[in-house]
Amino acid sequence: MIVGEQKTIAEIKEIIAPYKKLLILGCGTCVKTCFAGGQDEVATLASALRLALRKEGKELAIEEFTVERQCEDEFIQEAAAHISPNSAVLSLACGAGVQAIARRFGKTPVLPGVNTTFIGVLEKQGLFTEECLGCGDCKLAVFGGICPVTRCSKKLLNGPCGGSQKGKCEVSPDLDCAWQQIIERLKILGQLNNLRVYVPPKNWKTSHAGGPRKLVREDHII
């Protein structure tokens, strides 16, 4: 899932300042799961903004609506009737959702209410960890399903740096050493021989470093 965090009220107030009628548009998928932009967060933010602005004697009409996914046209169209009467949209989706809405509704300013942070997992309720960098050349099969590109502070591909202590990374004691985890996992899988597999330096052109990426599936294009 894509993990994001809602912007501060102060920052949101600043970006919505020029507008008189605002739609706060939630997204019911990733950002709902990480408590940044689902229906509940839309309602809470709307209420907090109304209070904050009323305290300052300012007027702003706020409408609330949430779609299942802001990154897909099929769901976006449900928002059309709510977007047109408003002078701006504050999207609580990830950056992809914000841009999908902006692309679809070209004449309405679409503003981000969330900082998109990483691709991660819900490790436990309220704790999200980054697990994938989207490098475009996945080698998880060699690493026992644990990604050193994302989870090793030094992004080492051929074994640990030797600086970890008691399973913790020397860069930050809050981080588990990814290579310790990889070795332990390979032991369980009986695949310690994988450590002999030489993984060449990554060619980052498959990652974002190679520019914005595009995936074309001809078999689904009519």
Added chain:
Amino acid sequence: MKRQFKPEIAVFHCISTFPDGAALPFSEDENFSIKSFKLPCSSMVKDVYLLRAFEAGADAVLVFVCPQGQCRYVEGNIRAGKRVQFVKKLLDEIEIDGRRLALFNIATGDAAAAVEIIQKILPEIVKLGPNPAA
């Protein structure tokens, strides 16, 4: 003559704190007015409910939950506590003042404790003054 400030207080409480049929032990008087909202469990108190109470004009919002370890649903009162902490920060951020929101543990049907809590915090609510966003 300056009119005396009479705080409006919203109270959210678990149904187990004051079981069905038992009214909160408050009546309107000259010092404050009170509105109570009964919930099946205090964990049902969403962030937005607390904020909307302030939108509706409450000068203070109180959440009464079961004592620690005595929630019928195991952790409902802990969840309510977390939500109250979150909304207090939000109230501080929007300069409404997080002290206007508070959570208290109360044993089932302990009306005397509820009255004591109100009496104890009333001077602070009066000191904070009217809700600036009301």
